[in-house]
Amino acid sequence: MIRFGICPCVQSPPDGQHLQQRWQEALAEAQVADEAGFDLCVLTEHHQQSDGYFPNPLLAAAAVAAVTRRIYVGCAVSILTVHHPVQVAEDAFQLDVMSGGRLFLGLGSGYSADDYACYQVNMNHRPSLFEEALQILHQARTGAAIDFRGKRYTTGAVNVYPRPVQQPLPLYVGAWSVPGLERTARLADGWITDVVNTRPTLKGLAQIYREACATEGKKPEVLVMREGFCAATREAAQQRYEAAIVSSHRLYYQFGAYNRELEPWMAAVPSADQLTLEHIQADRFILGDPQECIAEIERYIAELGATTFILRMRHPDGPSHAETLESIRIFAEQVIPYFRERYGSA
Numbered sequence: 001m002i003r004f005g006i007c008p009c010v011q012s013p014p015d016g017q018h019l020q021q022r023w024q025e026a027l028a029e030a031q032v033a034d035e036a037g038f039d040l041c042v043l044t045e046h047h048q049q050s051d052g053y054f055p056n057p058l059l060a061a062a063a064v065a066a067v068t069r070r071i072y073v074g075c076a077v078s079i080l081t082v083h084h085p086v087q088v089a090e091d092a093f094q095l096d097v098m099s100g101g102r103l104f105l106g107l108g109s110g111y112s113a114d115d116y117a118c119y120q121v122n123m124n125h126r127p128s129l130f131e132e133a134l135q136i137l138h139q140a141r142t143g144a145a146i147d148f149r150g151k152r153y154t155t156g157a158v159n160v161y162p163r164p165v166q167q168p169l170p171l172y173v174g175a176w177s178v179p180g181l182e183r184t185a186r187l188a189d190g191w192i193t194d195v196v197n198t199r200p201t202l203k204g205l206a207q208i209y210r211e212a213c214a215t216e217g218k219k220p221e222v223l224v225m226r227e228g229f230c231a232a233t234r235e236a237a238q239q240r241y242e243a244a245i246v247s248s249h250r251l252y253y254q255f256g257a258y259n260r261e262l263e264p265w266m267a268a269v270p271s272a273d274q275l276t277l278e279h280i281q282a283d284r285f286i287l288g289d290p291q292e293c294i295a296e297i298e299r300y301i302a303e304l305g306a307t308t309f310i311l312r313m314r315h316p317d318g319p320s321h322a323e324t325l326e327s328i329r330i331f332a333e334q335v336i337p338y339f340r341e342r343y344g345s346a
Contacts, residue, residue, distance in 0.1 A: 002301070002339040005040025005104075005310040006033050006328065007076065007225070010060065013316045016052030023054075025321040029314070030064045032325055034071040036332030040104055041068070042076035042310060047118040051316060055118075058091050065099035073099055076106035076192055076225060076310055077174040081126055082119045085133035086158055089140040093164040101165030106192050106223075107134065108174035111255065127179065128152050134173070134187045141169045172223060178208055185212030190221035195312065196249075196257045198283040199299060206304040222304050228286035228311030229319065230293050230331040237288050237327075242277050244318035245285070250275050286311060290334035297339070 008026035012018040030041040041064055043057035054060050057075035064073045074095070080088060088107075096103035109130040110116070116123040132150040139146050140160040148155045173188040175181050176197065184191045191209050193202050206222055213220040227245055231237035250272040252258065260266045265279045281287075286296045286309070300306040311331075314324045 001307075001345055002297075002343045003039040003308040004331070004336055004339075005038055005042055005072075005076075005308065006030070007042050007044065007310055007312045009312070009314040009316060010043065010054045011049070011051040011316040013051040015050055019052035022052075023060075025324075027064065027067055028321070029324055029328060030071065030073075031067055032328050033332070034068040036329055037336050038071060038328070038332060040072045040074075040308070040310060042074050042104055042106060044077065045075065045079050045110075046112060046115060047082075048114040058095055061103075062095055062098060065095070065102060070102075072102045072104040074104035074106065076104070076172070076223075077108035078106065079110040079115055080107040080133045080137075081109045081129040082115055082121050085136040085153065086140070086146070086155060086160060088133070089137050089160045092137075093140075093160060093162055093169070096164040096166055096169060097162050103164070103166065103169065104172070105169060106172040106174060107137075107188075108192075109180075111257065125152065131183060131187075134171070134183065137171060138187050141171070172221075174225075175209075176205060181205060181209040182212045185209060185216050185218060185220070190223050190308075192223045192310075193225050193304075194257075195225050195227055196252055196284075197259075197262070199303060200283060201262055202300075203303045210305070220305065221308070222306045223308040223310065224300050224304065224306045225310045226286045226312070227284070227315075228293070228309075228331075229313050230286075230288070230290060230327045230335060232289060232330065234288040234292055238277075240319040240323050240327075241287060244315040246275065246277055246280075247317045248315045249280050290330060293331065293335050294338050297335070 008029050010026050012022045043060045045057045046053045047055045057078050061073040092105050109126045129152050132152045136148050143163055146155050146158045170189040172190040172192050173184040174192040175184050176194050210220045229237050229241040253272040269275050286293050313327050
């Protein structure tokens, strides 16, 4: 079975003035996705953003769970390394109970200095913090008492309650480095891709992850997170999505998310404001009419062995709420059924 999810946008640039409206729209998008046949609705985490970017995806996911019936809810990703892992475990397990066993727990170590500064956590400690925190969560989900003593965390004898409904609760990890992929294979149940790298680059990372899973004697699970938008025609999809996606990727450029060795176009783009859709479009988005979206998804299945697709259909600068709802419905009516028929359903 191939699963599909959405990742709603909860930001209102520049100063969060319309954040309540954005949140109500995000809830409505989750409800429509739930009713239309999507499988997941996940939120992300950042801190100190003036546009109101929600800093607590699990809290937001609890609200999504309250207005949906069957869709899995959660985070992709929560920044595990700026929180104490026992607190994350308690919050996550409680949400799994509250949602009737519908928690999707995606974890990462983040990339923004602002996220770490908010909690006075040394960003240089990310690898060891994440390694130990993930070990603690891995132990906690079994129901056994934790007694962890590491370089970054010492828990003593701790019991984490409530127990999650899902046994064991799946742990998914976002990673894009060799050590991160090896850690994911060892301590998690699936790998969540980034939204920045191209499909060919992700194909190489997927191979590293698969080899690491083979070493661990585990079955790999690849979850593809992409910018995506579906409309009746490619022209309509591009017209509605272009400005918003370019705006978001200019921020990625500023954050240093692109790798110059893998992105030759960067030599001709000295600053973020010169980045255009033409620079970043190839092999990076699931964008177009239903048939184009189907064809691109099939490429990820063939090349990465992907089993789950999470689409970010809306960004801070657009498309509109109405356009996003239309994209969700078209995708659910004309894309998802193809994959249910071809690969089966739950």
